[in-house]
Amino acid sequence: xxxxxxxxxxxxxxxxxxxxxxxxxxxxxxxxxxxxxxxxxxxxxxxxxxxxxxxxxxxxxxxxxxxxxxxxxxxxxxxxxxxxxxxxxxxxxxxxxxxxxxxxxxxxxxxxxxxxxxxxxxxxxxxxxxxxxxxxxxxxxxxxxxxxxxxxxxxxxxxxxxxxxxxxxxxxxxxxxxxxxxxxxxxxxxxxxxxxxxxxxxxxxxxxxxxxxxxxxxxxxxxxxxxxxxxxxxxxxxxxxxxxxxxxxxxx
Amino acid sequence: xxxxxxxxxxxxxxxxxxxxxxxxxxxxxxxxxxxxxxxxxxxxxxxxxxxxxxxxxxxxxxxxxxxxxxxxxxxxxxxxxxxxxxxxxxxxxxxxxxxxxxxxxxxxxxxxxxxxxxxxxxxxxxxxxxxxxxxxxxxxxxxxxxxxxxxxxxxxxxxxxxxxxxxxxxxxxxxxxxxxxxxxxxxxxxxxxxxxxxxxxxxxxxxxxxxxxxxxxxxxxxxxxxxxxxxxxxxxxxxxxxxxxxxx
Numbered sequence: 001x002x003x004x005x006x007x008x009x010x011x012x013x014x015x016x017x018x019x020x021x022x023x024x025x026x027x028x029x030x031x032x033x034x035x036x037x038x039x040x041x042x043x044x045x046x047x048x049x050x051x052x053x054x055x056x057x058x059x060x061x062x063x064x065x066x067x068x069x070x071x072x073x074x075x076x077x078x079x080x081x082x083x084x085x086x087x088x089x090x091x092x093x094x095x096x097x098x099x100x101x102x103x104x105x106x107x108x109x110x111x112x113x114x115x116x117x118x119x120x121x122x123x124x125x126x127x128x129x130x131x132x133x134x135x136x137x138x139x140x141x142x143x144x145x146x147x148x149x150x151x152x153x154x155x156x157x158x159x160x161x162x163x164x165x166x167x168x169x170x171x172x173x174x175x176x177x178x179x180x181x182x183x184x185x186x187x188x189x190x191x192x193x194x195x196x197x198x199x200x201x202x203x204x205x206x207x208x209x210x211x212x213x214x215x216x217x218x219x220x221x222x223x224x225x226x227x228x229x230x231x232x233x234x235x236x237x238x239x240x241x242x243x244x245x246x247x248x249x250x251x252x
Numbered sequence: 253x254x255x256x257x258x259x260x261x262x263x264x265x266x267x268x269x270x271x272x273x274x275x276x277x278x279x280x281x282x283x284x285x286x287x288x289x290x291x292x293x294x295x296x297x298x299x300x301x302x303x304x305x306x307x308x309x310x311x312x313x314x315x316x317x318x319x320x321x322x323x324x325x326x327x328x329x330x331x332x333x334x335x336x337x338x339x340x341x342x343x344x345x346x347x348x349x350x351x352x353x354x355x356x357x358x359x360x361x362x363x364x365x366x367x368x369x370x371x372x373x374x375x376x377x378x379x380x381x382x383x384x385x386x387x388x389x390x391x392x393x394x395x396x397x398x399x400x401x402x403x404x405x406x407x408x409x410x411x412x413x414x415x416x417x418x419x420x421x422x423x424x425x426x427x428x429x430x431x432x433x434x435x436x437x438x439x440x441x442x443x444x445x446x447x448x449x450x451x452x453x454x455x456x457x458x459x460x461x462x463x464x465x466x467x468x469x470x471x472x473x474x475x476x477x478x479x480x481x482x483x484x485x486x487x488x489x490x491x492x493x494x495x496x497x498x499x500x
Contacts, residue, residue, distance in 0.1 A: 050401060080409050088407025098402035102420050102497050112406035115416050144497035157402075164406055 001026050001199060002047060002168060007056035009042055009223075016042045018223035019056070024168065029194055030201045031210040031231070034220035035247060040203045043220070044170045047201065048090040049083050052076075060086070088116050091161030095173040097153045099145040105132065105156045106141040112164045124163075131159045135189050151182030155189050162193075169193065171202040175209075207251055211235050219244050285467045292459045292468060299455030300475050306372060306441045306451060307479075311434055313377035318384025323414070325389050336385070343382035349443050351375050356447040372444035380437060387429045391422035424494040431487030435480050452476070 002024045009017040017039040024030060024047075032040045045051035046058070049066050053075060058066050066086055067075045077083055100108050106128055113124035132138050135155040145153055154174055161169060171190065175183040187209055194200065194213060204210055210217060210231065217234045219227035219241075227234055227244050239245050324336035343351065356371040366374065395418050403413035445454035456472035459465070 048405060050404060084404075084407045084409050087405060090405075092402075092405040094398060094402065094405075096398060098396070098398040100399065100402070100417055100421075111416065112408075115412050116407040146497060146499045160406065 001061065003057075003059040003062075004047070005057040005059065007043075007046060007053050007058070009039070009046060009051060010054050016223050017046065017053075020223070020225060022218075022225075024199060024201060027197050027199055028215060029199075029213055030216045030218060031214035032201065032203045032218045032220055033205070033207070033210055033234075033247075034218075034226075038220040039223040040220050041172050042223075044092070044172050044201060044203055047168075047170060048087050048092050049077065050087075050092075084116070088112070088164050089167050091158075091164060091166035091169040093154070093157050093161055093169065093171045093174050095176050097145070097150075097157045097177070099153055099157055099160070101145050104142050104144055105137060105148065105152075105159075108145070108156055109159045109163045112160065116164065128159070128163055131162050132156075134162075134192070135159045136185075149182060150178045151185040154178065154186045158186075158189055158193070167199065169198055169200040171200065171204070173203050173205065175204065175206060205251065207235070207248075219247070221247075285465050288463055288465045289467050289471050292463075293471070295455055295459065296452065296468075296471060296475060299450060299452045300479075302450060303438070303441050303452040304479070306376060306444065306449075307434070307438055309373050310376040310380050310437055310441075313373070314380035314384050315388075315430070317377060317381030318388050319419075321381055321385035322388035322392060325385065326392060340382045340385055343379050344386070348375065348379050348440055349446065351379055352443055352447050368444070368448040371447055372441075372449045375444070375447075376437065376440065379440075380433065383433055384430060387426060387433070388422065391425045392418055394425060395421050424491060424498075427487055427491040427494060431483065431491075434487075435483050438476065438479050438483065 004020060004022040007017060007020045007022075008015065020043065022043075032043065034040055042051055046053050053067070055075065057064055066078055066083060068078060070076050100111065103111060106125070109128035109132055110121070110124045113119045113127055114121060117124075119127070129138065129141065132141055135158055137152060137155055137159070140148060140152060140156075145156065148156065158169075158174075174190065175186050178186065183206070187206075190200070190202070191213065202210075202213065214231045217227070217229065217231045218225055219234060221243055227241055233239065234244060235248070239248065321336045321339060324332045325340070327333050352371065352375040355366065355375045356368065359366060359371075392414075399417055399421065400410075400413055403417040404410075408416070441451055442453035445451060445457065450458075452472055452475060456468055459468045
């Protein structure tokens with residue numbers, strides 16, 4: 001569905017993502033793990049164009065998208081309308097939720113369909129209520145984010161992304177800001193989504209969840225893929241890559 | 253008390269005349285002053301309406317102008333941002349009184365002659381837009397950058413995100429500083445009395461010059477106080493109402 005080819009991202013002289021190739025297929029569940037500062041979040045942000053790539057190509061359905069070259073041959077982002085359209089097809093869930101605090105749970109979920117898709121309010125409301133029901137928060141629909149628990153906030157954030165009917169969902173450490181006892185409910189919601197066949201890329205530090213969810217695990221370090229394969233391999237005793245092994249020993 | 257002072261200064265001819273006048277009326281001065289105050293209250297009330305009109309017009313113009321300037325200031329387009337930086341620099345860096353003089357007395361030499369009311373509204377509007385722009389810019393920049401990211405992530409454009417997500421979140425933060433500005437505005441309208449506008453300050457001054465009744469000034473002060481108090485209470489109420497989505 002989406003393909004990254006030779007993608008590179010620099011912050012000043014620091015190379016955050018270094019010539020990475022990644023193909024995400026329909027229905028695939030990819031989990032990205034690795035030490036902090038290894039470029040996992042930047043990679044996610046590049047997939048939905050929140051971070052601009054400096055080199056490489058992004059393909060959607062085998063067509064190059066999102067970038068053109070200026071006179072000096074540097075990559076520049078396409079016109080905002082084009083980028084917005086692309087982003088609206090990719091859902092993103094953030095570590096710190098970033099719910100809109102001035103809107104109720106329902107308002108948050110309706111916002112995309114109403115403002116971006118320009119659906120009539122009644123129709124958007126129907127969609128939003130349906131999705132809030134799916135994440136188990138129908139009873140909280142009129143509650144403002146400040147009055148929700150962390151787990152509830154993150155589930156509303158997932159619902160907000162789902163309301164756009166995305167083809168792909170990106171999760172950037174969705175449980176890292178949560179109290180331990182609230183992690184389960186968010187994982188439950190993501191699992192239910194996976195069961196419906198949603199394509200997703202998840203960045204997480206929760207190895208148990210990674211093992212359970214992934215049909216492919218990518219280990220990132222220093223902006224590059226050190227390992228890309230089935231979860232059985234990365235979590236096995238015979239893992240032969242020393243960097244992966246060292247990381248695993250630390251986190252498990 | 254005036255009696256005593258005037259008696260102490262027998263060589264002051266004007267004072268003697270005044271003393272004679274007061275004695276001639278055979279009424280205690282305070283009573284006369286109160287009578288004066290009642291007599292001139294309708295004039296002051298009328299002038300107060302002009303003050304309020306100036307305040308309300310500026311309260312409509314300056315937030316619109318201010319938002320426009322603030323968005324220009326945070327724009328990535330260098331020319332736009334520099335232009336509005338200059339605008340704010342000039343209008344915040346020079347006295348409002350000078351700006352009013354310039355608009356009313358200097359513009360005619362450039363072929364632009366404005367009526368006092370137009371000049372007053374223009375001067376106050378331009379000046380307060382500059383102040384509000386800086387307050388609004390601060391408020392917009394104080395909103396967590398994650399909000400813009402989240403808005404973009406669901407497919408919103410920059411302007412949709414501004415209009416639906418960022419700017420609405422600034423309202424509550426804007427109320428206290430903007431309230432302050434509007435209270436200052438009530439008092440600043442007194443400055444337009446210098447460009448031939450008859451509003452509360454000028455009316456009070458005119459009556460004072462004609463009667464030497466200091467209580468007229470106190471009366472005007474009370475009217476200003478009532479206006480500023482109403483504003484203070486109102487903005488407090490508005491602030492409380494805008495915060496419904498926050499835990500207090």
